[in-house]
Amino acid sequence: MSTAGKVIKCKAAVLWQLNKPFSIEEVEVAPPKAHEVRIKMVATGICRSDDHAVTGSIGEGVTTVKPGDKVIPLFTPQCGKCRICKHPESNFCLINDLGKPKGMLLDGTSRFTCKGKPIHHFIGTSTFSQYTVVDEIAVAKIDAAAPLEKVCLIGCGFSTGYGSAVKVAKVTPGSTCAVFGLGGVGLSVIMGCKAAGAARIIGVDINKDKFKKAEEVGATECISPQDFKKPIQEVLFDMTGAGVEFCFEVIGNPDTVAAAVASCNESHGVCVIVGLMSATDQVRIHGNLFFSGRTLKGSVFGGWKSREHVPKLVSDYIEKKFNLEPLITHTLNLDKINEASELMKTGKCIRCVLLP
Template identity: 45%
Template sequence: MVSEFENKVITCRAAVAWEAGKPLSLEEIQVAPPKAGEVRIKITNTSLCHSDSFCLSGKDYNQHFPMILGHESAGIVESVGEGVTKVAPGDHVIPLYMPECGQCPFCLSGRTNICLAISQTQNVGLMPDGTTRFSCNGKQIHHFMGISSFSEYTVVSQLSVTKIDKEAPLDKMCLIGCCIPTGYGAATKTANVFKGASVAVFGCGALGLSVIQGAKACGASRIIAIDINPEKSKISSEFGATDFVNPLDHPDKKIEDVIRGMTFLGVDFSFDTSGGRIDVMNSAFECVTIGWGTAVIISLADAGERISTVPFNMITGKKWMGCAFGGEKGSDLNTYVQSYMKGTLKIDEYITKNISLDEINEGLDDLRRGKCIREVIIMK
């Protein structure tokens, strides 16, 4: 399958973040052909994630403007550069913000999903050769998380893409690019929630619901969902939560005391997906039991923020840890695809509505205000 644009620059539409704290700007951009080891993808669908909103806010000092945000996505390979063997034109794919080279010390260790291969350039918004494939009005535009899916076309390293079943609907598969494995894997792989465990999940957005879904799959006996939005009670129970707690209903108590009061000495596992509040991260740690209690951080936090506790908590056996992408690798994602196809993994239930690229700023506002779980952009 040969693309009409092979080896040519593609002109398309994209939502460009020119500077921090400002709305995205719909622009006509140029997307260069893929170089050796690279893949150009026609993005069919991309959903809006809090990480995009967080980085646009400027609270993450590692981002480089101007840039094209977006990372939770799916699409079809348009063309490939020299030496690419992982995918071919026409393949349906999920771009990966967590690449997988299979050769660096971390990949070879078998102990982590973190890959070092292209981390230095990815972290500064560039392709592995230190350049960018995007331009707008003659100005170079940075990449984001190695993906930049708020564009009709993008270019990624072949290390940052995984092929999926063509029968799977891409408007649903885009959520497997971030929120679902990040939360589900945190419960099933990183924490390894045991059967009969008690679990507290702080925040009931897409990440929290994914943790709940994963904890339920592990056989947790009690799953306490915590959120200040009372409307999250119903959907959290639909995903598997057995209890719902709104901290605003307990103005005179710390939320960790409320959770401990619902259990014997605290929960076996807690997960912070609340969106980067340090006080919530600390509460999530404080509510786990001594002896073996494990608190897992998934949220991002503002630049310079620090978490803290007294050493005695560690001496008594409590554990504090974190994970990226739920500890999953790109090569693991077809398991999620097949689970969805078999009806054992919820995805449709996350999607509040579909929107167009022109509605992206309104969609981000909905996300910030808690008016949606996920809004999915349908690209033309």
């Protein structure tokens, strides 16, 4: 029976308070309005907004997807009209819900209701639900042959890391790289460095349990800062002779950001900040580090233009240009979301895929 135009009742993980566990609730998901898409979730990776989906209904005016299409919701939309979308090297669309989150769709309202109360959306995707509604500019149609329980990682974590290496840093063949933080995004950075032809990829993390997986996906060696008496940037200079050419901070810690910058080759080293820091974090970096030519860059979603590049990345996966399987260490049902969250926080998983 068609659900087009009707409210759908389904299960969702709702966060009622900050710093509290998710609560599995029955929610009501309203039908999409104009230029919106309602999606049936098939798999979502737990991270920040890792996700993907399938069939649903569409609102008036939607032309880029139709009921039955496989799609991936996008936490960074691509309107295609703003000055950022029109710039060939930019991807942080001005119509986003990241900088100053509103928790609503573009028309300023929510499609979720629980216990008679409206529920906020999460960065335009809200994938911890069996059904969700997103704006058309925040959804990408993908190959019908794509396995959703795998390519869901392309919705956030993998693309962010991989793109930071191949698109933002533009890692060169034969170069030396260092990756601070060996979680799912950090491992994806390593995969990008390897794909770009880096000769040496040094993984840096205090959790040595991550070293084996890092080497499996392409790290040539791994080190822990706790094993040395000197600062890690000095260790990396000693190891390489002149500092690394490409360095990636994938933790979001001001101290490791400063160390990552200082680890770069003084004349042409490039440091990319991939980790998410809070709005109140301050990074202390010696100004003379940039005198000789180091470069510090930021990265969001790996530099990819979301609606344009996500389908291509999915096709690349289908064509076996990269392998997502090593990143997925756990698969759990949605009602185990708090268990999945704990696995992520304690570093006991790389990526946990939730099946709504």
